[in-house]
Amino acid sequence: MKPARARPSLAVFKFASCDGCQLSLLDCEDELLALAGAVEIANFLEASSRVLAGPYDLALVEGSITTEHDARRIREVRAQSRTLVTIGACATAGGIQALRNFADVKEFTSIVYARPEYISTLATSTPISAHVPVDFELRGCPVDKGQLLDVITAFLRGRAPGVRAHSVCLECKRRGAVCVMVARGTPCLGPVTHAGCGAICPAYDRGCYGCFGPKESPNTTSLASGWKALGASEAAIARAFRTYNAGAEAFRKEGDVHERR
Amino acid sequence: MAPTAGARAFNAGELDALLQALRAEGWTLAGPRIRDGAIVYDEIGGAAELPAGWTDEQAPGRYRLRERDDRALFGYAVGPHAWKKYLFPPSERLWTAVRSGRDVGVSEEQAEPPPLAFIGVRACELAAIAVQDRVFLGGERADASYRRRRENVLIVAVQCGEAGGNCFCVSMGTGPAAASGYDIALTELVSGGHRFHARAGSERGARLLSRIETRAATGDDEEAVRALLARAGGRMGRTLDTRGLPQLLQANLEHRRWDEVAGRCLACSNCTLACPTCFCSAQEDVPDLAHARSERWRRWDSCFTGDFSYLHGGSVRASIRSRYRQWLTHKLSAWHEQFGSCGCVGCGRCITWCPVGIDLTEDVAAIRSGAGAAQQERREQDT
Known part of the structure; x- marks a missing residue:
């Protein structure tokens, strides 16, 4: 010792x-x-x-x-x-x-x-x-x-942390949760959000709120189109990107796009 | 299809007797049940927990449960789960290292998995299990964990009477009839008296069937099964033209379709995790604070993550375009060379469970129809 x-x-x-x-x-x-x-x-x-x-x-x-x-x-x-x-x-x-x-x-x-x-x-x-x-x-x-x-x-x-920058979807699928976007039509930020929470919200039938900010390579433009197809308004999309991680570059830019519309 | 000689039939009410006979032999039942707005695979206790009277509606990026007009127990296509979750678990500990003084002792996971009976395996899923068998058990080094689980599985297949909106097993030659790899293959016949047609695919399957009340399948039963399979096969929601497919994709690695699909792809990994044949994993070490003990875990991973292709200094596939192309060309092309078959069984899960509804059959069709144009373009660039 x-x-x-x-x-x-x-x-x-x-x-x-x-x-x-x-x-x-x-x-x-x-x-x-x-x-x-x-x-x-x-x-x-x-x-x-x-x-x-x-x-x-x-x-x-x-x-x-x-x-x-x-x-x-x-x-x-x-x-x-x-x-x-x-x-x-x-x-x-x-x-x-x-x-x-x-x-x-x-x-x-x-x-x-x-x-x-x-x-x-x-x-x-x-x-x-x-x-x-x-x-x-x-x-x-x-x-x-x-x-x-x-x-x-x-x-x-002196080793690298085990934290991975992929999407919440990996955690969601690993725990066997059913995708709320596909099965419920609930807008979810999971596909562009950094993993780490264990996909808590989707496992309780809620869309992801993006608490962990953007994942690596976040295609926010495509996800926002997906949200629109589910009936989300421009204001709702802007608001979704304007929360705890509003200042993170990818979320800031996507929020800007929809706030302007 | 296997010979129908010796095929049996039994009343739908007798299915529970079959399930209870399995349980009495020590099998834990894994089968379809409704949870969170979908038909998932989970532990079940008997036929009462099956999704009686429910079906699924599927389209790209869309899945909904709908009530049926009848009380069919297996009247749906496939859900979000694949059987791989039991054979290749999402997260499993491979070994534990414990430090004791100056020594480090390593103990491999040896726990015997409980015997599992899969209830309601589709023809495409039998094909998918066969694909993963080749991946994990073929070659020089068999995966010990997969083998332990696989050897402890009994399979009750149920041939499809419905085709989902994203199904294309007919294109892939994997269904809707169950060809092999099952202990019992059932076909649910609803009209003309709710009953099951049953065919044993193994001795233990035959033994199980002998433990419940059945009768010999009649010519009418056989005809009803043939008609049902023909109907399902004729109602595929999707088609995939597989002629020369491996070569087609390899010849079109710079096709503009890859750019187009990359604009929509979220690189979220859902397609690969829903896929019943995708087998990629990450190995992670989980040491304790004192560094006296460390665990090695294997977790589902995906070629859509940046870390997946990380080599010294960075990710080899930094762009979403390169990740999508890697996935599709591996699945439909390089898989043949590597494992001797196509990696796709036509279940349509990647289409349904893509949050933005990317459809690989459309990508292939676009590449095929534009193949001449792309080659022409390259020739023009070369000159």
């Missing part, structure tokens, strides 16, 4: 987000003790108020960049992290708050806040990779805890 101080250090940082992704780490109830044994949890405010100084071997970053302050802070985080992995739709695509990218943020603050002049925010919500180099992006809203553990283990051991 190696001495405790030889364990690699793990830090978790939060930017603009709901905390759900870092909660996935605490959700690893069965594996939490093993994780705490494998790494030194050096900075994870959601779990412990004890904070050890950097540098850190592995930093997990949740959330998007929405303020000048955070744009500076992420560079500090990068500077003290040997490996930086972003987790969740906010960190990898800008999150639901990237809807501001398609609107006027001043108008939002004037409606939402009693004293909008106190609000200091950027006009956009951008992924971490738009600001600093990122070693790996783990998708999902929220991330899948099994994938999260795999990514942590992979980086601790």
